[in-house]
Amino acid sequence: MECRLGCGACCIAPSITSAIPGMPHGKPAGVRCIQLNDDNLCDIFGSPERPAVCSAFTAEHSICGDSNEFALQQLIELEDITR
Template sequence: MQCRPGCGACCIAPSISSPIPGMPHGKPAGERCIHLSVDYLCALFGAPGRPPVCSQFQAEPSVCGSNREEAISLLGWLEQATA
């Protein structure tokens, strides 16, 4: 599965515990990453400062569902289930 352009659910729903440029303590679940554009695109995509956890994320129907709302819901559920 390819990432859906303009989704950004993976930049909002999960927590990120590793440092992100401009977010030295990562980000809590449900908080928008400061590098997520108004078009829901990652401004760090392909950049060397992009955290490994972000680069290693693979879009899959089981976590991304069939639309952005499902992705936020599924990723949020996984975040709570694994906290």
């Protein structure tokens, strides 16, 4: 599955413990990444500065479903389960 451009759920729901440009201590779950622009696209996509966890994420229908809202809810639930 290809990512839905403008979804951004994977840049909001999960916590990220590694440094992100502009967020040197990572980000807590539910906080919008500073690199997520107004169009919900990653400003550092493809950059070596992008955290490995972000680069490793691949869209899957079971996680992302057919809507941005579904993806956000699924990722929030996965974050809660893995705390």
